[in-house]
Amino acid sequence: MSAGRHPFKATPRDTRAHKLIEWYLGEYGTDSQHEHTVKIRAHDNANEARLSVRRGASHYGVSAAAWVCRDGEQCAGDCPDPDAVHDLTFSLHSKGEARRHVARQAGGNSGNLKYNPFAKRG
Numbered sequence: 753m754s755a756g757r758h759p760f761k762a763t764p765r766d767t768r769a770h771k772l773i774e775w776y777l778g779e780y781g782t783d784s785q786h787e788h789t790v791k792i793r794a795h796d797n798a799n800e801a802r803l804s805v806r807r808g809a810s811h812y813g814v815s816a817a818a819w820v821c822r823d824g825e826q827c828a829g830d831c832p833d834p835d836a837v838h839d840l841t842f843s844l845h846s847k848g849e850a851r852r853h854v855a856r857q858a859g860g861n862s863g864n865l866k867y868n869p870f871a872k873r874g
C-alpha cells in the first residue's frame with residue numbers, strides 16, 4: 753500500500769470473511785491442516801464467500817485453500833443446481849507451512865511439481 757494514494761479510490765477491502773478467519777485462527781491456528789466447512793445456499797454466494805476467504809486470508813498474512821462442493825463433488829464452473837446449498841471448505845496456513853505442504857507433495861523437490869506456485873515468474 754503506497755502512501756499518497758487516496759484511500760477512497762482504492763478498491764474497497766473485502767472484510768466479509770474476517771470474523772470467520774479470526775475464529776478459525778483462534779480455534780485451529782495456522783498449522784492444524786483443519787478443513788472447516790460452511791453450508792451456503794446458492795452456488796454464486798458460496799463462490800463469493802470462497803473469494804472473500806482468500807482475500808481475507810491475505811489480509812491476515814496467511815494462505816487459504818478454499819473450494820466449493822455440491823454433493824461432495826467440487827463445483828467450480830458449470831453448476832448443475834445453482835440454487836442448492838453448497839459446501840464451502842477452507843483451511844488456513846501460515847505462508848511457511850503452505851510452502852512446506854507443497855514441498856511434501858513434491859517429495860521435497862519442488863521440481864517434481866507440474867505447477868510450482870513458488871517458482872519465480874517471467
Ligand SMILES: [Zn+2]
Pocket residue numbers: 795822827828830831832833834838
Ligand atoms: Zn454449484
